[in-house]
Amino acid sequence: MNAPFEGIGASVRRKEDLRFISGAGHYTDDINRPGQLHAIIKRSDRPHANILSIDTTAAKAAPGVVAVFTGADTAALGSIPCGWQIHNKDGSAMAEPRHPMLAEGKVRHVGDPIAVVIAETRQQAKDAAELLAIELEDLPAVATVTAATAPGAPLVHDGAAGNLCYDWHIGDKAAADAAFASAARVVKLELENNRLIPNAMEPRAALGDFDPSTGDYTLYTTSQNPHVIRLLMGAFVLGLPEHKLRVVAPDVGGGFGSKIYHYAEEAIVTWSAGKLKKPVKWTADRSESFMSDAHGRDHVSTAELALDAKGMFLGLKVHTLANMGAYLSTFATAVPTYLYATLLAGVYTTPVIYTEVKAVFTNTVPVDAYRGAGRPEATFLLERLVDAAAHDTGLDRVEIRKQNFIPRDAFPYQTPVALQYDSGDYFATLAGALKTADWAGFEARRTAAKAKGKLRGIGISTYLEACGIAPSKVVGSLGARAGLYEVANVRVHPTGSVTVFTGTHSHGQGHETTMAQLVTDQLGVPFANVDVVHGDTAKIPFGMGTYGSRSLAVGGSAMVKAMDKIIAKGKKIAAHLLEADVHDIEFKDGKFTVAGTDRAKTFGEIALTAYVPHNYPIEELEPGLDETAFYDPKNFTFPGGCHIAEVEIDPETGVTSVVNFTAVDDVGRVVNPMIVEGQVQGGVAQGIGQALLENAVYDESGQLLSGSFMDYTMPRADNLPNFHVSTENTLCTHNPLGSKGCGEVGAIGSPPAVINAVVDALREYGVRHMNMPASPEKVWSIINAGRPAMAAE
Amino acid sequence: MPQVTLTVNGKTASVEVEGRTLLVEVLREKLGLTGTHVGCDTSQCGACVVHVDGLAIKSCTTLALQVDGSKVTTIEGLAAADGTLHPMQEAFREYHALQCGFCTPGMVMSAIDLVEAHPQGLTEQEIREGLEGNLCRCTGYHNIVKAIAAAWPVMHGKALPAAAE
Secondary structure (H helix, E strand, C coil), X not given: CCCCCCCCCCCCCCXXXXXXXCCXXXXXXXXXXXXXXXXXXXXXXXXXXXXXXXXXXXXXXXXCEEEEEEHHHXXXXXXXXXXXXXXXXXXXXXXXXXXXXXXXXEXXXXXXXXXXXXXXXXXXXXXXXXXXXXXXXXXXXXXXXXXXXXXXXXXXXXXXXXXXXXXXXXXXXXXXXXXXXXXXXXEXXXXXXXXXXXXXXXXXXXXXXXXXXXXXXXXXXXXXXXXXXXXXXXXXXXXXXXXXXXXXXXXCCCCCXXXXXXXXXXXXXXXXXXXXXXXXXXXXXXXXXXXXXXXXXXXXXXXXXXXXXXXXXXXXXXXXXXXXXXXXXXXXXXXXXXXXXXXXXXXXXXCCEEEEEEEEECCCCCXXXXXXXXXXXXXXXXXXXXXHHHHHHCCCHHHHHHHHECCHHHCCEECCCCCEECCCCHHHHHHHHHHHCCHHHHHHHHHHHHHCCCEEEEXXXXXXXXECCCCHHHHHHCCECCCCCEEEEEEECCCCCEEEEECCCCCCCCHHHHHHHHHHHHHCCCHHHEEEECCECCXXXXXXXXXXXXXXXXXXXXXXXXXXXXXXXXXXXXXXXXXXXXXXXEEECCEEEECCCXXXXXXXXXXXXXXXXXXXXXXXXXXXXXXXEEECCCCCECCEEEEEEEEEEECCCCEEEEEXXXXXXXXXXXXXXXXXXXXXXXXXXXXXXXXXXXXCCECCCCCECCCCCCCCXXXXXXHCCCEEEEXXXXXXXXXXXXXXXXXXXXXXXXXXXXXXXXXXXXXXXXXXXXXXXXXXXXXXXXXXXXCCCCCCC | CXXXXXXXXXXXXXXXXXXXXXXXXXXXXXXXXXXXXXXXXXXXXXXXXXXXXXXXXXXHHCEHHHHXXXXXXXXXHCCCCCCCCCHHHHHHHHCCCCCCCCCHHHHHHHHHHHHHCXXXXXXXXXXXXXXXXXXXXXXXXXXXXXXXXXXXXXXXXXXXXXXXX
16 A cells, blocks of 8 residues: 655645644643742733832732732833834834833733732732732823824823824825826725734743753743744843743644734743742733733725726825834734735736825734734725725726736736735636636525525625745845744654754644645655654744744745755765765655666665764765754745625624635645645634624723623634635745745635625615624614614613 | 542542632642643633533533532543544544644533534534534634534444545
8 A cells, every 4th residue: 555645735634633632732821830930910900090109018918929020120121122113204213112011100001011929829829919009090091093193192102292103104105196196086995994802712821930050041931933032032121141041832822923922921920930039920811811912903094096997096095094002012013014005006906006104002902913914904905995996986896806907927026015926816816716606696696685685795805915924134124123034954863754843833833744744745754754843942943933924935945945955965975875976866755866777775774874874975974964944035925816705694683694705815835735724714714703793992091891702702603604715826936835825815815805795785775885893783773774763662 | 628529531539629719720730631721711712611420511610619529521531541532533633623722622522512412413503503602713613513513423323424525
């Protein structure tokens, strides 16, 4: 029997699953260290207030309490840094107020950490935290970008006038004005992109440990990028050099962006562990997650599209207010700029685009990247605007898109907003989706639904995203304070098995499987003989982690580079053993062969020879077979595709059901189709969640109203349909795998498809646009707007 | 402090608890069974689901004292002694019904109870409604629903399902 195919393209079942389905996963909160203490963070319940006094006497005297720390204890430590510096229109740098790990003099959002209570048990710490006497003086607060930018609005930070973090722009304003002046028609929309709370199922946790004998610190944390945390926390906050600080991100229960950032609690437990010479552990309650994990989205925009008489796009102007929250989270500033405005060409040939973005401080939880990060905001805006253009001009929704698509033969395609697309075929993904969704047969289904008293609508979104971030030189010139390469160490063991150490991090993506498939494919080593290690700065040379769908496109490319070095060295060893010229050695299917002969050495024989170099070209070649590669991407990758949603609305209740969802995506080369489908399904579920269910709501005073799973509507199994997910791929032209990334496409493409369908279903009510979520209340109110008010009972 | 005696995964354990100690705290902190997770504090997410006397319950909202003398099965107790997986565990792996794995133990325990409670059969809609008390943020539930449908005939002694696509 032949061994099953387990290389690139096989839906191999996941290596990591056995431990997860057996309860043997190893998440941060599962880790306990000898002598461990427990930390509880006392958080602000006010949106904005002066801290008049904190009396810790009673808390310190409570049973089991070891220490209580406040902002006064940590004031000498560094500010939690922002990783990306944006410049204003006038060239000056953005406002970057101090972000302390514990509040200093003022609290600026509900959830802002005020004090940490550390005790022998978690219950003791909780009880003692209740005994803290904190005197606060309320200040007026602003929760929305609109309120924060109103004249005379209260200031979140004294140093940020008008609550502005930055006032940035991109594109040619004069050219855009000229395009609009020549337009036959201008289509305008006011849009909001609703604020979301990521809610990975595993709440954040952090465990700091300190070894007094060596002075070494270890932080176990729920992170998507342990090396980045080591750099940010070590260099900027605590002043710990890298060689004295190990960061471990073990199994992590979902991230979706929210676990990229360096959070205060990581610094608090690490610093406390050093101070108390004991391990200190903190695990968030879900309520804390709601008010301390970085939120996502929250844009208010005006968008205008100029068209000629035939419906060709002539120009686009966008003005966006982006909510930063109370402090700048790690990547917050990049999201509404380089991950948003640069995407506004989408899949269209729009020749001129001008975008202004004002980033605004508010008295809310910091906002940062959440699955898609900027690209869902751009896609929602653009795909809603295109539908509005079809509505206003009477053009068909599919035809107006098609006639403005970037042609197949136009790649590489330079957009007017900095990006250069390497490959894509938007006609192919569109055709595939229209067919799968039976777009042509929709009107019959609408009629059938109407006969049952239901309103049926269909919506389309043809989208593009930029991921695989990104060339270090490019992002550096745009303000990134780090390089964005990736690192792989491929270690071939003496008996020919392989361990891969990757700088990416898996928190659901299945890297232990996909990356092992790469090794099987490239080196011919059986899948079972490959292990993938991630998430530990003590084991992995370096790495930038996992976000922006970069793991395969960037991290996988680093692996290919490292494996190329393994093969090159193996050829030299084989040439020596086979007494042939190295140029005559071919490597294929796990064998080094002298070209044109049957003389060969297996990969295992070469590995053994490398480690037992008795007959070895020792003068020219070091022993061992262990190679590392750093791969810096040459460009972003550009996945894209077409999503089609079909919805049915019950006019009696206003409830919208997604009855059909089709996604045809171009993600480049697929290594494991099963995993890709799973990634897209999960992304679409979050996109439907944003479109119909999820909404982070603050009241005017800055209180978070949607602060639990009882108030924030997470998608459940009975809110979602089965998904029709497939791919129609063109290869990335600039990385060795041809892969583009699949983690975010679902969340980027789907929200406008759903809203376009809702608007289509409600067209008889004169609806042209609707902001998310299309909640039952909102939909019902539209349907019943003409109905006389019910008499009071 | 009061004492609670439980039979957990076939083994008897007696532990001291406070009145406020939750079953999940006994499992995770006293017995080291960290496969049962805590994902929320409002009894919504279902990451903590275990079986008590054969029924799925949320261990994060059950006081340890409430279940004194009960038989508790956790995710760690599902596989046979020789390591053979429970059909539901097998189906979750085969159908890629998990990604980050955090909701998985509770999801599997709920799914088993759901299938056992429906010997006459389970429609897709019944499965979706039956998962009302379990949140998954990764999968969009598509493959979880498939896995449960595939485990049903195996658990009820019917023919093995066809392999996943």
